Amino acid sequence: MGHLSVIMILVILVPHTAHARQPGSAEASHMHTILERTFLRVDVLALDICLDSAAAARIRALLRDRSPEQAADSIAAAAIGAHETLARIRMLRGVSLDQFIDGVLGEQRKAVGAGLIADSTHRAVREGLPQWFSFLRDRGLHKGDEIVYALRGDTLRTTYVAESGEILLRDRVVGRARRNSVVATYFAPGSDFRDGLMESLEDRSERTVLPASCRPPPS
Numbered sequence: 001m002g003h004l005s006v007i008m009i010l011v012i013l014v015p016h017t018a019h020a021r022q023p024g025s026a027e028a029s030h031m032h033t034i035l036e037r038t039f040l041r042v043d044v045l046a047l048d049i050c051l052d053s054a055a056a057a058r059i060r061a062l063l064r065d066r067s068p069e070q071a072a073d074s075i076a077a078a079a080i081g082a083h084e085t086l087a088r089i090r091m092l093r094g095v096s097l098d099q100f101i102d103g104v105l106g107e108q109r110k111a112v113g114a115g116l117i118a119d120s121t122h123r124a125v126r127e128g129l130p131q132w133f134s135f136l137r138d139r140g141l142h143k144g145d146e147i148v149y150a151l152r153g154d155t156l157r158t159t160y161v162a163e164s165g166e167i168l169l170r171d172r173v174v175g176r177a178r179r180n181s182v183v184a185t186y187f188a189p190g191s192d193f194r195d196g197l198m199e200s201l202e203d204r205s206e207r208t209v210l211p212a213s214c215r216p217p218p219s
Helices: 053-062 070-079 097-113 119-132 176-188 192-201
Strands: 031-035 042-051 084-091 146-152 155-161 169-172
Touching: 031 192, 042 053, 042 070, 042 192, 053 070, 070 097, 070 176, 070 192, 084 176, 097 119, 097 176, 119 176, 146 176, 155 176, 169 176, 176 192
Parallel strands: none
Antiparallel strands: 031 042, 042 084, 084 146, 146 155, 155 169
């Protein structure tokens, strides 16, 4: 595993102008985790996931008599199958493009091993990453950068916002396999995201307003 294997974030982008959407209900389930390098305990990024109200209702039902840990596989299935999702990444430290690519491929292999992502999808990502993210070759990923994924139906819209607020990338791809691969990677068994996301569900308080992290990216 690469030393920044937690960064399975920017996957499967195909150039096409679009803008992200926000899940349509204030009752959407919100999950959050902060990932760190285990050895040095350095925070790398924060991840927020906001699901539509139907997926949130399924998750609430799963948690009526089980803990998030006990229901983890079913919660993962509900999240992957959600019609509408918004995922926001905020970088908490800078990394190079090569570190990022190593992290993407290492983390995605866990989802392939769990049967949540097809090997053909993984191969497409592996072959396309250097070209898709060539705009980061010299710049790298900076602390404060945000990556926002808006998933609706079979469509994935991705926005990369620099720490300055400048939009560096706005992409769109249509296809269920590629769309699902984003959320599937977060929730795959062994993923560096999964345990933290499940722990965030321990707070059973009813949400009436989506947190700021669920807001759509700037237009």
